[in-house]
Amino acid sequence: MTIYIYQKDGWPDFTWDDKILMLPLGNVRNLQGKLVGKMAALGFSPENDAVLKTMTLDVLKSAEIEGEKLGPAQVRSSVARHLKIHISDMVPSGRDVDGMVEMMVDATQNYHAPLTEARLFSWHTGLFPDGKSGIHQITTGNWRKDENGPMYVISGPIGKEKIHYQAPEASAIPVEMDRFLAWANSGSENGVNRMDPVIQAGVAHLWFVTIHPFDDGNGRIARAISDLFLARADGVPQRFYSMSAQIQKERKKYYEMLEKTQKGTLDITEWLLWFLKCLENALIEADNILKNTLHKADFWKKHAGISMNERQKLMVNKLLDGFDGQLKTSKWAKITKCSTDTALRDIKNLVEKGVLKQEAQGGRSTNYVLVG
Numbered sequence: 001m002t003i004y005i006y007q008k009d010g011w012p013d014f015t016w017d018d019k020i021l022m023l024p025l026g027n028v029r030n031l032q033g034k035l036v037g038k039m040a041a042l043g044f045s046p047e048n049d050a051v052l053k054t055m056t057l058d059v060l061k062s063a064e065i066e067g068e069k070l071g072p073a074q075v076r077s078s079v080a081r082h083l084k085i086h087i088s089d090m091v092p093s094g095r096d097v098d099g100m101v102e103m104m105v106d107a108t109q110n111y112h113a114p115l116t117e118a119r120l121f122s123w124h125t126g127l128f129p130d131g132k133s134g135i136h137q138i139t140t141g142n143w144r145k146d147e148n149g150p151m152y153v154i155s156g157p158i159g160k161e162k163i164h165y166q167a168p169e170a171s172a173i174p175v176e177m178d179r180f181l182a183w184a185n186s187g188s189e190n191g192v193n194r195m196d197p198v199i200q201a202g203v204a205h206l207w208f209v210t211i212h213p214f215d216d217g218n219g220r221i222a223r224a225i226s227d228l229f230l231a232r233a234d235g236v237p238q239r240f241y242s243m244s245a246q247i248q249k250e251r252k253k254y255y256e257m258l259e260k261t262q263k264g265t266l267d268i269t270e271w272l273l274w275f276l277k278c279l280e281n282a283l284i285e286a287d288n289i290l291k292n293t294l295h296k297a298d299f300w301k302k303h304a305g306i307s308m309n310e311r312q313k314l315m316v317n318k319l320l321d322g323f324d325g326q327l328k329t330s331k332w333a334k335i336t337k338c339s340t341d342t343a344l345r346d347i348k349n350l351v352e353k354g355v356l357k358q359e360a361q362g363g364r365s366t367n368y369v370l371v372g
Contacts, residue, residue: 005262006168006210012179014203016269021199024276028198031283032234038290039240046297047238048085053289053321054239055079055108059100062223062244065251070097079105088314089335099126100220107224108239111231115184117177120213123224127217138215143177146170151212164259167212176211183207184225201229202275203268210262223247230279241286246278254278296320299370306353311336312346316355319370326367 005011039047056076063070071093078093078101080086093101103123113119125141132138139145151167168176184204195203209222223244231237247254253274261271299320308316315332325331333343347368350356359367 002166002263004166004210005264005266006176008266010266012207013266014207015267016199016272017267020269021272021276024273024280025196025198028276028280028283029196029233031280032198035240035283035286035290036234036236039238042293042297046293048083049296050240050289050293051083051238052076052079052085052087053293054242054286055083055101055104058227058239058242058244059097059104060245061242061248062104062220063100065223065244065248065254066219070100075101083109088310088317095129096127099123099129102126103221103224104227107228108231109237111228111237115181115225115228117181120177120221123221124214124217127220133216140215143173143213144170144215151215153212164255165212165262167210173211173213177213180204180207180211197229197233198276198279199272201226201233202272204229205275206258206261206268206271209258240289241282243279243282246282246285250278250281292321303355306355308350308355309346311338311342312350315346316350316370327369328367 039050042050056072056079059075059079060070060072073089073091074093074097077087077090078097080090081093082098082101082105103126106119106123121141128138128140131140144151146169150169152163153165153167154161154163205222205226208225209218212218214221226243227239230243231239234240257271257274261268264270296317299316311332314336315327318335319327329340329343329347332338332347333340336343336346338346347356351358351368354371356368357371359369
Protein backbone atom coordinates (compact mmCIF):
# COMPACT_ATOMS: atom_id res chain seq x y z
CA MET A 1 0.00 0.00 0.00
CA THR A 2 1.39 3.41 -1.01
CA ILE A 3 2.02 5.87 1.81
CA TYR A 4 1.62 9.43 0.60
CA ILE A 5 3.48 12.44 1.87
CA TYR A 6 0.49 13.81 3.81
CA GLN A 7 0.31 10.51 5.73
CA LYS A 8 3.90 10.79 6.98
CA ASP A 9 4.79 11.71 10.54
CA GLY A 10 5.56 15.40 10.74
CA TRP A 11 3.33 16.47 7.83
CA PRO A 12 3.33 19.27 6.68
CA ASP A 13 6.71 20.28 8.12
CA PHE A 14 8.64 20.21 4.85
CA THR A 15 12.42 20.32 4.87
CA TRP A 16 15.04 21.06 2.22
CA ASP A 17 18.76 21.60 1.90
CA ASP A 18 19.46 25.35 1.72
CA LYS A 19 23.05 24.74 0.60
CA ILE A 20 21.93 22.76 -2.44
CA LEU A 21 19.31 25.38 -3.34
CA MET A 22 21.56 28.40 -2.78
CA LEU A 23 23.13 28.54 -6.26
CA PRO A 24 19.96 27.88 -8.36
CA LEU A 25 18.00 30.32 -6.19
CA GLY A 26 20.70 32.93 -6.68
CA ASN A 27 20.60 32.41 -10.45
CA VAL A 28 16.82 32.86 -10.49
CA ARG A 29 16.93 35.98 -8.32
CA ASN A 30 19.61 37.48 -10.57
CA LEU A 31 17.54 36.82 -13.71
CA GLN A 32 14.41 38.21 -12.06
CA GLY A 33 16.18 41.42 -11.13
CA LYS A 34 17.61 41.90 -14.62
CA LEU A 35 14.26 41.23 -16.31
CA VAL A 36 12.27 43.55 -14.06
CA GLY A 37 14.92 46.24 -14.59
CA LYS A 38 14.81 45.89 -18.38
CA MET A 39 11.04 46.00 -18.45
CA ALA A 40 10.89 49.04 -16.20
CA ALA A 41 13.07 50.89 -18.71
CA LEU A 42 10.77 50.10 -21.66
CA GLY A 43 8.21 52.82 -21.12
CA PHE A 44 4.47 52.61 -20.57
CA SER A 45 3.23 51.35 -23.96
CA PRO A 46 5.90 48.67 -24.65
CA GLU A 47 5.63 47.47 -21.06
CA ASN A 48 1.87 47.05 -21.44
CA ASP A 49 2.46 45.10 -24.64
CA ALA A 50 4.86 42.72 -22.88
CA VAL A 51 2.52 42.27 -19.91
CA LEU A 52 -0.43 41.56 -22.23
CA LYS A 53 1.55 38.90 -24.09
CA THR A 54 2.81 37.26 -20.91
CA MET A 55 -0.53 37.20 -19.11
CA THR A 56 -2.29 35.85 -22.20
CA LEU A 57 0.32 33.10 -22.52
CA ASP A 58 0.08 32.30 -18.80
CA VAL A 59 -3.70 31.84 -18.94
CA LEU A 60 -3.62 29.80 -22.16
CA LYS A 61 -0.87 27.46 -20.99
CA SER A 62 -2.20 26.94 -17.47
CA ALA A 63 -5.49 25.76 -18.99
CA GLU A 64 -3.65 23.71 -21.62
CA ILE A 65 -1.72 21.78 -18.95
CA GLU A 66 -5.09 20.43 -17.82
CA GLY A 67 -6.13 19.59 -21.40
CA GLU A 68 -8.39 22.62 -21.81
CA LYS A 69 -8.09 24.73 -24.94
CA LEU A 70 -9.11 28.38 -24.65
CA GLY A 71 -9.43 30.78 -27.59
CA PRO A 72 -6.29 32.97 -27.78
CA ALA A 73 -8.20 36.01 -29.09
CA GLN A 74 -10.78 35.71 -26.29
CA VAL A 75 -8.08 35.36 -23.63
CA ARG A 76 -6.08 38.30 -25.01
CA SER A 77 -9.17 40.51 -25.11
CA SER A 78 -10.22 39.48 -21.60
CA VAL A 79 -6.73 40.19 -20.22
CA ALA A 80 -6.72 43.60 -21.96
CA ARG A 81 -10.11 44.48 -20.49
CA HIS A 82 -9.13 43.44 -16.96
CA LEU A 83 -5.80 45.29 -17.13
CA LYS A 84 -7.40 48.30 -18.88
CA ILE A 85 -5.05 48.02 -21.85
CA HIS A 86 -6.41 49.31 -25.17
CA ILE A 87 -6.16 46.95 -28.14
CA SER A 88 -7.76 47.48 -31.54
CA ASP A 89 -8.88 43.88 -32.17
CA MET A 90 -10.99 43.31 -29.05
CA VAL A 91 -13.44 40.38 -29.20
CA PRO A 92 -16.10 39.15 -26.74
CA SER A 93 -14.96 36.51 -24.24
CA GLY A 94 -16.87 33.70 -22.55
CA ARG A 95 -17.53 33.56 -18.83
CA ASP A 96 -15.18 30.59 -18.45
CA VAL A 97 -12.36 32.60 -20.05
CA ASP A 98 -13.10 35.66 -17.91
CA GLY A 99 -13.10 33.50 -14.77
CA MET A 100 -9.63 32.15 -15.54
CA VAL A 101 -8.33 35.63 -16.38
CA GLU A 102 -9.87 37.17 -13.26
CA MET A 103 -8.13 34.60 -11.07
CA MET A 104 -4.71 35.20 -12.64
CA VAL A 105 -5.11 38.98 -12.59
CA ASP A 106 -6.27 38.97 -8.97
CA ALA A 107 -3.39 36.69 -7.90
CA THR A 108 -0.75 38.96 -9.45
CA GLN A 109 -2.24 42.45 -9.23
CA ASN A 110 -3.27 41.94 -5.60
CA TYR A 111 -0.28 39.88 -4.53
CA HIS A 112 -0.02 41.64 -1.16
CA ALA A 113 -3.60 40.73 -0.21
CA PRO A 114 -4.08 37.75 2.12
CA LEU A 115 -4.84 34.37 0.57
CA THR A 116 -8.17 33.44 2.15
CA GLU A 117 -10.82 30.77 1.89
CA ALA A 118 -13.26 33.29 0.40
CA ARG A 119 -10.69 34.34 -2.21
CA LEU A 120 -10.03 30.74 -3.25
CA PHE A 121 -13.76 30.02 -3.41
CA SER A 122 -14.24 33.05 -5.66
CA TRP A 123 -11.48 31.86 -7.98
CA HIS A 124 -12.98 28.39 -8.15
CA THR A 125 -16.48 29.65 -8.91
CA GLY A 126 -15.04 31.79 -11.71
CA LEU A 127 -13.33 28.76 -13.26
CA PHE A 128 -16.60 26.80 -13.38
CA PRO A 129 -19.36 29.41 -13.87
CA ASP A 130 -21.99 26.81 -14.77
CA GLY A 131 -21.07 24.49 -11.89
CA LYS A 132 -19.82 21.80 -14.27
CA SER A 133 -16.53 20.22 -15.23
CA GLY A 134 -17.22 19.03 -18.75
CA ILE A 135 -20.62 17.33 -18.46
CA HIS A 136 -20.24 16.52 -14.77
CA GLN A 137 -21.80 18.58 -12.01
CA ILE A 138 -19.23 19.53 -9.36
CA THR A 139 -19.14 21.38 -6.07
CA THR A 140 -18.06 24.96 -6.80
CA GLY A 141 -17.03 27.68 -4.40
CA ASN A 142 -16.49 25.12 -1.64
CA TRP A 143 -14.22 22.24 -0.72
CA ARG A 144 -14.89 18.89 -2.36
CA LYS A 145 -17.28 16.48 -0.61
CA ASP A 146 -16.09 13.13 -2.06
CA GLU A 147 -19.71 12.05 -2.43
CA ASN A 148 -18.68 9.53 -5.10
CA GLY A 149 -15.67 8.14 -3.25
CA PRO A 150 -12.02 9.19 -2.73
CA MET A 151 -10.32 11.77 -4.95
CA TYR A 152 -7.85 10.03 -7.26
CA VAL A 153 -5.48 11.46 -9.85
CA ILE A 154 -5.55 8.86 -12.63
CA SER A 155 -4.61 8.31 -16.27
CA GLY A 156 -5.36 5.68 -18.90
CA PRO A 157 -8.55 4.27 -20.47
CA ILE A 158 -11.51 2.99 -18.45
CA GLY A 159 -10.70 -0.41 -17.00
CA LYS A 160 -6.95 0.17 -17.30
CA GLU A 161 -6.62 3.27 -15.16
CA LYS A 162 -3.35 3.99 -13.41
CA ILE A 163 -3.64 5.68 -10.02
CA HIS A 164 -0.93 8.30 -9.63
CA TYR A 165 -2.14 9.77 -6.39
CA GLN A 166 -4.93 9.60 -3.81
CA ALA A 167 -5.73 12.91 -2.14
CA PRO A 168 -6.56 13.37 1.57
CA GLU A 169 -10.13 12.57 2.61
CA ALA A 170 -12.65 15.38 2.18
CA SER A 171 -13.29 15.46 5.93
CA ALA A 172 -9.67 16.50 6.48
CA ILE A 173 -9.71 19.42 4.04
CA PRO A 174 -10.98 22.22 6.35
CA VAL A 175 -8.20 21.56 8.86
CA GLU A 176 -5.59 21.08 6.13
CA MET A 177 -6.56 24.30 4.36
CA ASP A 178 -6.71 26.31 7.59
CA ARG A 179 -3.14 25.24 8.24
CA PHE A 180 -2.04 26.00 4.68
CA LEU A 181 -3.65 29.45 4.66
CA ALA A 182 -2.19 30.34 8.07
CA TRP A 183 1.26 29.51 6.68
CA ALA A 184 0.65 31.39 3.41
CA ASN A 185 -0.40 34.53 5.30
CA SER A 186 2.19 34.36 8.07
CA GLY A 187 4.36 36.92 6.25
CA SER A 188 7.28 37.62 8.50
CA GLU A 189 8.31 36.88 12.04
CA ASN A 190 9.95 39.71 14.00
CA GLY A 191 10.22 41.63 10.76
CA VAL A 192 12.28 38.92 9.04
CA ASN A 193 10.85 36.83 6.21
CA ARG A 194 10.67 33.15 7.09
CA MET A 195 11.78 32.14 3.62
CA ASP A 196 12.45 33.60 0.20
CA PRO A 197 9.12 34.10 -1.63
CA VAL A 198 10.48 32.14 -4.62
CA ILE A 199 10.98 29.11 -2.35
CA GLN A 200 7.59 29.86 -0.83
CA ALA A 201 6.07 29.73 -4.34
CA GLY A 202 7.47 26.23 -4.86
CA VAL A 203 6.38 24.99 -1.43
CA ALA A 204 2.89 26.52 -1.81
CA HIS A 205 2.40 24.91 -5.22
CA LEU A 206 3.27 21.44 -3.93
CA TRP A 207 1.37 21.80 -0.65
CA PHE A 208 -1.86 23.05 -2.25
CA VAL A 209 -1.95 20.50 -5.05
CA THR A 210 -1.21 17.73 -2.52
CA ILE A 211 -4.29 18.68 -0.48
CA HIS A 212 -6.28 18.84 -3.75
CA PRO A 213 -9.16 20.64 -1.99
CA PHE A 214 -11.51 21.09 -4.98
CA ASP A 215 -13.40 18.71 -7.25
CA ASP A 216 -11.53 20.19 -10.23
CA GLY A 217 -9.27 23.13 -11.03
CA ASN A 218 -6.63 22.33 -8.39
CA GLY A 219 -3.70 22.57 -10.81
CA ARG A 220 -4.80 25.91 -12.23
CA ILE A 221 -5.34 27.38 -8.77
CA ALA A 222 -1.99 25.99 -7.54
CA ARG A 223 -0.24 27.77 -10.42
CA ALA A 224 -2.11 31.01 -9.64
CA ILE A 225 -0.92 30.73 -6.03
CA SER A 226 2.63 30.24 -7.31
CA ASP A 227 2.27 33.37 -9.44
CA LEU A 228 1.08 35.29 -6.38
CA PHE A 229 4.25 34.43 -4.47
CA LEU A 230 6.43 35.08 -7.53
CA ALA A 231 4.84 38.54 -7.84
CA ARG A 232 5.80 39.10 -4.20
CA ALA A 233 9.33 37.99 -5.07
CA ASP A 234 9.46 40.44 -8.01
CA GLY A 235 7.90 43.23 -5.97
CA VAL A 236 5.73 44.29 -8.92
CA PRO A 237 2.27 43.21 -10.16
CA GLN A 238 3.29 43.15 -13.84
CA ARG A 239 4.04 39.69 -15.18
CA PHE A 240 7.01 39.53 -17.53
CA TYR A 241 7.48 35.76 -17.60
CA SER A 242 5.15 32.77 -17.62
CA MET A 243 5.79 29.87 -15.27
CA SER A 244 2.74 28.06 -16.67
CA ALA A 245 4.08 28.26 -20.23
CA GLN A 246 7.33 26.65 -19.09
CA ILE A 247 5.50 23.98 -17.07
CA GLN A 248 3.50 23.14 -20.21
CA LYS A 249 6.78 22.60 -22.07
CA GLU A 250 7.99 20.35 -19.24
CA ARG A 251 4.56 18.83 -18.56
CA LYS A 252 5.70 15.19 -18.43
CA LYS A 253 8.49 15.97 -15.97
CA TYR A 254 6.14 18.20 -13.96
CA TYR A 255 3.72 15.36 -13.30
CA GLU A 256 6.56 12.91 -12.70
CA MET A 257 8.07 15.20 -10.07
CA LEU A 258 4.71 15.76 -8.36
CA GLU A 259 4.02 12.03 -8.19
CA LYS A 260 7.53 11.20 -6.98
CA THR A 261 7.42 13.90 -4.31
CA GLN A 262 3.94 12.96 -3.10
CA LYS A 263 5.13 9.37 -2.67
CA GLY A 264 8.42 10.44 -1.07
CA THR A 265 9.53 12.03 2.16
CA LEU A 266 9.04 15.46 3.70
CA ASP A 267 12.44 16.47 2.34
CA ILE A 268 11.37 18.26 -0.85
CA THR A 269 14.79 19.46 -2.02
CA GLU A 270 14.46 17.63 -5.35
CA TRP A 271 11.04 19.17 -6.05
CA LEU A 272 12.36 22.66 -5.28
CA LEU A 273 15.41 22.09 -7.51
CA TRP A 274 13.09 21.19 -10.38
CA PHE A 275 10.83 24.18 -9.61
CA LEU A 276 13.80 26.59 -9.60
CA LYS A 277 15.17 25.17 -12.87
CA CYS A 278 11.74 25.46 -14.51
CA LEU A 279 11.50 29.06 -13.29
CA GLU A 280 14.99 29.81 -14.59
CA ASN A 281 13.98 28.48 -18.01
CA ALA A 282 10.84 30.65 -17.93
CA LEU A 283 12.93 33.73 -17.19
CA ILE A 284 15.35 32.95 -20.01
CA GLU A 285 12.44 32.41 -22.41
CA ALA A 286 11.01 35.78 -21.35
CA ASP A 287 13.92 37.42 -23.15
CA ASN A 288 12.23 36.45 -26.43
CA ILE A 289 9.16 38.47 -25.44
CA LEU A 290 11.44 41.34 -24.45
CA LYS A 291 13.27 41.25 -27.80
CA ASN A 292 9.97 41.24 -29.70
CA THR A 293 8.67 44.11 -27.56
CA LEU A 294 11.80 46.16 -28.18
CA HIS A 295 11.56 45.42 -31.92
CA LYS A 296 7.94 46.64 -31.97
CA ALA A 297 8.83 49.75 -29.98
CA ASP A 298 11.68 50.55 -32.38
CA PHE A 299 9.41 49.97 -35.39
CA TRP A 300 6.70 52.33 -34.17
CA LYS A 301 9.28 54.93 -33.17
CA LYS A 302 10.80 54.75 -36.65
CA HIS A 303 7.36 55.09 -38.30
CA ALA A 304 5.90 57.59 -35.83
CA GLY A 305 5.33 60.16 -38.56
CA ILE A 306 3.36 57.80 -40.81
CA SER A 307 -0.43 57.99 -40.51
CA MET A 308 -2.32 54.68 -40.49
CA ASN A 309 -5.96 53.78 -40.05
CA GLU A 310 -7.07 51.26 -37.42
CA ARG A 311 -7.09 48.36 -39.89
CA GLN A 312 -3.51 49.09 -40.89
CA LYS A 313 -2.33 49.39 -37.28
CA LEU A 314 -4.03 46.09 -36.44
CA MET A 315 -2.39 44.20 -39.30
CA VAL A 316 1.05 45.73 -38.81
CA ASN A 317 0.95 44.70 -35.15
CA LYS A 318 -0.02 41.19 -36.17
CA LEU A 319 2.96 41.05 -38.51
CA LEU A 320 5.25 42.32 -35.75
CA ASP A 321 3.92 39.64 -33.40
CA GLY A 322 4.76 36.88 -35.88
CA PHE A 323 1.95 36.50 -38.39
CA ASP A 324 0.76 32.93 -38.98
CA GLY A 325 1.06 32.17 -42.69
CA GLN A 326 1.32 34.60 -45.60
CA LEU A 327 -0.31 38.01 -45.71
CA LYS A 328 -2.54 38.27 -48.77
CA THR A 329 -5.30 40.69 -49.65
CA SER A 330 -7.98 38.09 -48.89
CA LYS A 331 -6.56 37.42 -45.42
CA TRP A 332 -6.32 41.16 -44.68
CA ALA A 333 -9.98 41.54 -45.67
CA LYS A 334 -11.07 38.60 -43.52
CA ILE A 335 -9.22 39.70 -40.38
CA THR A 336 -10.18 43.37 -40.61
CA LYS A 337 -13.72 42.60 -41.79
CA CYS A 338 -13.54 44.80 -44.87
CA SER A 339 -13.92 44.27 -48.63
CA THR A 340 -11.01 43.00 -50.72
CA ASP A 341 -10.96 46.34 -52.55
CA THR A 342 -10.55 48.18 -49.24
CA ALA A 343 -7.90 45.70 -48.15
CA LEU A 344 -5.95 46.23 -51.35
CA ARG A 345 -6.11 50.03 -50.92
CA ASP A 346 -4.85 49.67 -47.32
CA ILE A 347 -1.97 47.49 -48.44
CA LYS A 348 -0.96 49.64 -51.43
CA ASN A 349 -1.02 52.70 -49.19
CA LEU A 350 1.48 51.05 -46.82
CA VAL A 351 3.63 49.89 -49.73
CA GLU A 352 3.80 53.50 -50.99
CA LYS A 353 4.80 54.64 -47.48
CA GLY A 354 7.59 52.06 -47.30
CA VAL A 355 6.02 50.01 -44.50
CA LEU A 356 5.16 46.92 -46.59
CA LYS A 357 6.71 45.39 -49.65
CA GLN A 358 5.49 42.84 -52.16
CA GLU A 359 7.36 39.56 -52.28
CA ALA A 360 8.75 38.28 -55.59
CA GLN A 361 5.79 36.23 -56.80
CA GLY A 362 2.94 38.22 -58.26
CA GLY A 363 -0.55 37.59 -59.55
CA ARG A 364 -3.21 36.04 -57.38
CA SER A 365 -0.62 34.68 -54.97
CA THR A 366 0.78 38.13 -54.10
CA ASN A 367 2.13 38.17 -50.56
CA TYR A 368 3.23 41.18 -48.49
CA VAL A 369 5.80 41.49 -45.71
CA LEU A 370 7.13 44.26 -43.49
CA VAL A 371 10.08 46.28 -44.78
CA GLY A 372 13.28 45.74 -42.80
